Amino acid sequence: MLSHKQIELKLQAAVRDILPDADVSAVLVRPCDPKFGDYQSNALMSLAKTRKLNPRQLATEVLAKLEVSETCETVEIAGAGFLNFRLKNSVLTQSLEAAARGEHLFFEKTASPKTVVIDFSSPNVAKPMHVGHIRSTGIGDALQRTWRLLGHRVITDNHIGDWGTQFGKLLLGWKQALDRAALERDAITELERLYKVINAECDANPERLEEAKAELVKLQAGDAENHSIWEEMIRLSQIQFDAIYARLGVKFDHALGESFYNRWLGEVVNDLLHRGIARESEGAVGVFSDGSLPPKEDPFLVNRDGEWIDDPALVRKSDGGFNYTTTDLATIDYRLKTWSPDEIIYVVDDRQGPHFKKLFIIFTRWQPDRAKKVKLVHAGFGKILGDDGKPFKTRSGDTVKLSDLLVEAEERAFKIVSEKNAELPEAERREIARVIGIGAVKYADLLPNRQSDYIFSWDKMLALQGNTAPYLLYAYARIRSIFRKAAESSAIQLPTTNIQLSAPEEFRLARHLVNFGLTLEAVADELRPNYLCNYLFELAGKFTSFYENCPVLKAGDAATRASRLALCDLTARVLKQGLETLGIATVEQM
RNA sequence: GCGCGCGUAGCUCAAUUGGAUAGAGCGUCAGCCUCCGAAGCUGAAGGUUGUGGGUUCAACCCCCGCCGCGCGCACCA
Structure with a gap:
């Protein structure tokens, strides 16, 4: 223990x-x-x-x-x-020696495993994934990795936006303005173009809007042609998603999109009506305040000119269509039925806070007994801003596409790697740049407190000094370099090594190593990967101080040499494991 | 207008949610390579935590007022 x-x-x-x-x-x-x-x-x-x-x-x-x-x-x-x-020093050294023998890596599996569903990423069909998705995807992935590492049963589910009113316009665009050649070249860009064209027409011309709505109604009614076009759009989008997830190294256990829940939406609304939780209003169906909360805390009330008026959550529109609250309710129901989780965590933009507040309350009213057995959590996060403090955009004012961002990250990293390691073959420099570039973007996103907005800066995330992925990767690569050098000269038997701590830097490093598990638990408890980032940064700092002050391979006697090598090895393993838990790969040299 | 969130060193951010003398990096200044990777390390300067009150052994954190910024305000998600 x-x-x-x-x-x-x-x-x-x-x-x-x-x-x-x-x-x-x-x-x-x-x-x-x-x-x-x-x-x-x-x-x-x-x-x-x-x-x-x-x-x-x-x-x-x-x-x-x-x-x-x-x-x-x-x-x-x-x-x-x-x-x-x-x-006691003996306790410290015993822990290090046990870790050196491979018995643990300063963390242990939980004694009470939970089942937890983590809902993250959630891109939209027919739209390019943009810079905002990095937050949900990166934080969600880091959290799921942490929970899994600690021995919990984790189910990841990508709640893809594959249904909704936008498909009316997309279908109309597909039928009237599709450029097949462009679709072959770059499906998402073409779909995005179609949407923009039709959307502009609809704004200008109410008749076009009616046509788009008619296409949507046909889709919802199961029209064969519209259905197959819709499926094609999903298929094309999935190719994009898969490419990006492969690049990011992110996997999901399930990707049950919004459309998966369509079959239950009518029932959900009827049940809510039947139980008196929802009622009709102006042709729509909504859930209203039940008066159980003081008005100030009641998300179903809003104050207008000194008076509290209703701010319901709509579950059915006046045209009969359903809203995302309905889908989300069906989704909770399905997840409970299917996996019986102790907890469902939504890694979604903070701006949706009010929605989740309402959603969780509605579910509790709808299914009070089951609601008691599950903890519903919205792990919200802040925005990514440009250096002007406004939402991060391209120079021309468009949202930044995630694929472009990742390409640029790798290119910038490649330039730096090539400067520093001109002698390495290009293929190796490419691979190192890939790891550094992607790692830098992910790390920069995980480092700030989840809930705060942060300013995106290429220079800061790719810098080799400061709290960045390249700095941590460099610390790791340096340690690996020691072992390459050690292998040339002598055979080292790390697992049987006795650890001897004497220099203050050795103690500081050792004391920090043993707190790895405590940090992982804090990350899981509070859903804050930034604790792990800071832990690793401190670890790298303590390691470099140790390395500057305590000769390893040049240590006077063999026992000290072996002990220090073991400290190096343990540091490398914790760094690697820690980075991996953040979803960041390592390189042997850079 | 109402609600929610934010405001910490010149800049970018932490501070394990009420704990001990508020910490890092960048930038600035001063040091360290015939020595295991200097993409590194060591040190210095830099703060009335927006502001005014309150709660208590203890407040960046909780409560109230004010100032500034952001976001959201039924039939998009």
Whole structure:
């Protein structure tokens, strides 16, 4: 078991001894400033607070019952009632040696695996994937990798936008303005062009709009021709999606698009009507406030000129069509029926926050018993901005296509790699540039706090200094280089190596290595891959300090050499595993 | 207008959600390559966390007011 977990359990036991009725689930330890120790717990202060106890007094009592001599050198009470723990050096080295033997890599599988559905990426048929999709795709993929690594059962589902009113216009465009040759060359661009042409015509001419609506009605009614055109558009789009996902190294267990749920939408609405959850209004059907929440917190109410008026979620339009709320309700229903998840996580733009708020409430009203058994979570994220602080666009003002972005990333990386490694064959430089370019884009997207907007900058993400993918990849490549060099001279038996820590840089590196698992758990708990980014950046920094100050291959004696090589190896493995968990590949040299 | 979100070093961002002296990178300044990859490392300067109050052992974080910016406001998703 990981050391911090052992401490946590002992601490919880001690707290239960003193306060038998306390909820100890919040009694946790966290890594802390090295001047205080390795781990800190501030839990006793809040416990003391709610019980009106003297916090230092409580800490003293708990400390008397605390038996952590196996793992800790010292435990101290500090400040207002912190407990500071310092690990024994022997515990540290034992953990490193076990990792060197391959018994673990500083994390462990969860004791209570959950089933979790993660819904991310969700591109639209007949539209190019654009820069915005990188966020949902990258964050979603990093989260699913983290949950899986920790031993949870993960189901990824790409909720593709393959249905909706846009198909009326697309069908009309396909029938009247399709350029076959252009479709052969670049299907998505041609489909996008068709949409724009017809959309402009519809804006100018109401008759065209009626024609488009008629095409949509025919599609929805199962018209054979329209249906086969629609299928063709999906097929062509899927080729685009597959190409991009292959490039990004992203896979899904399922890709059940919106259209998959069509068969149930009528039932959903009828059931909502029947149960009195939805009602008719102005020809449409919507879900309204049930008055159970104060108006300020009620997403189904909006204040207009001092009065609270209805802001319903529509589940059927006045023309009989359905909205995405309906589809999303059917989707939750299907997912619960099919996979019985403990949790469903939606990695979707923050702007859809109000939608999910309503959606989750409606589902809870619709199926209260099943809703109790599942946690529905909207993991929202912010926008990508240009350096002018406005949404990231091309120079001509169009949205940036994801495929163009990835091409440019690789090209820019190739230029840099070629400058630094002119001697490498071009094929190798291409491959290194591919990994660096894609990795840089992904990493730059995962690094900021999920919910904040961030400014897109090629120079920053591809820089080799600072908190970037190239910096981490460089640290990894340097370590691999040590082993290439080591292989020339001597045979190294890492798994049987004794770890000896003496230099302060060795200790700092070692203490950071053992916190890998704790970081992974924080990522999964809070759905924040940026914790892992920062962990890896610090790891690379601590490694380079170690490397600058502690000769490895040139160490005086064989035992030190072997021990330091083992530290190098462990660092490389954690870096590689960590990057992989972020969906980023590594290179042996760069 | 109403609601939601944001405001942290010159710039770009963190701060494990109420914990200890708010941290990085870029930029600036000063150092380090006859020495395992200098695409690197070390150090310095830089902050009233938009602003005014409040809550408490403790506030960037919670509450109230104000200022500024962004987003959203039924039959698109």
